[in-house]
Amino acid sequence: MTEPMFVGIETGGTKILARIVDTGDRVLAEGRWPTTTPEAALEALTTFIAGATPGRSLAEWRRGAGQGVRCLAYVTVGTGIGGGFLVDGRPLHGALHPEIGHLRLIRRDGDHAPSMCPFHQNCAEGLTAGPAIARRLGVHRALAEDPGVLELVADYLGELGASLVLCWSPERIIWGGGVMATPQLLERLHAALGRSLAGYGVGDAAAAPDFCVPPELADPGLAGALLMARAVAQERGVGSRRR
Numbered sequence: 001m002t003e004p005m006f007v008g009i010e011t012g013g014t015k016i017l018a019r020i021v022d023t024g025d026r027v028l029a030e031g032r033w034p035t036t037t038p039e040a041a042l043e044a045l046t047t048f049i050a051g052a053t054p055g056r057s058l059a060e061w062r063r064g065a066g067q068g069v070r071c072l073a074y075v076t077v078g079t080g081i082g083g084g085f086l087v088d089g090r091p092l093h094g095a096l097h098p099e100i101g102h103l104r105l106i107r108r109d110g111d112h113a114p115s116m117c118p119f120h121q122n123c124a125e126g127l128t129a130g131p132a133i134a135r136r137l138g139v140h141r142a143l144a145e146d147p148g149v150l151e152l153v154a155d156y157l158g159e160l161g162a163s164l165v166l167c168w169s170p171e172r173i174i175w176g177g178g179v180m181a182t183p184q185l186l187e188r189l190h191a192a193l194g195r196s197l198a199g200y201g202v203g204d205a206a207a208a209p210d211f212c213v214p215p216e217l218a219d220p221g222l223a224g225a226l227l228m229a230r231a232v233a234q235e236r237g238v239g240s241r242r243r
């Protein structure tokens with residue numbers, strides 16, 4: 001069962017800080033972004049919180065695209081890249097939350113675009129999250145309008161998915177977030193995932209047509225947060241009335 005978490009947010013003129021802690025004040029995740037626009041701040045914060053908590057993958061496992069799957073991965077690609085893992089509905093958790101967005105990728109030949117991650121020159125988030133894509137495209141262009149960038153992003157995300165398969169062998173990966181709403185991206189990503197695995201046996205399950213799927217819930221982050229809040233309330237004997 002999930003445990004309560006608390007999110008602290010500090011907004012300033014030059015930077016925004018966020019910290020997620022558990023009931024023992026143990027830090028689960030921290031984020032820092034430059035202050036730009038309110039819309040960018042909201043997207044950065046929601047992506048950070050959703051990626052750092054198991055809420056989305058809990059919600060999808062119970063009610064959405066992960067129903068009936070024992071081992072489930074959820075990846076969200078937006079301003080950042082986050083992910084959650086569930087086994088029998090329980091989130092996989094170590095000392096801190098997983099940080100799959102910072103897994104290293106192999107730079108493609110000819111790709112000299114600067115990484116947007118302040119820590120890594122070749123991580124998934126630095127090369128393929130929203131800010132990196134926007135920089136590749138230039139102003140006023142959408143990912144769907146540039147087949148070359150679309151294929152490159154799909155290729156990188158497919159490699160990320162292949163790493164998840166090799167590390168953890170999920171039965172399904174749900175791909176959410178604003179970037180993943182791009183037409184054809186999921187299909188191309190799935191094909192790239194297969195190419196990256198190159199026929200290696202552990203990846204056989206990944207060849208299934210429904211291995212890479214979009215979320216089914218309209219707002220899995222919110223649904224997951226509500227499920228978590230309800231679980232906490234039940235643990236504390238508050239609002240335990242069942243419908």
Ligand SMILES: [Zn+2]
Pocket residue numbers: 101102117118119120123124125126
């Ligand atoms: Zn990174």
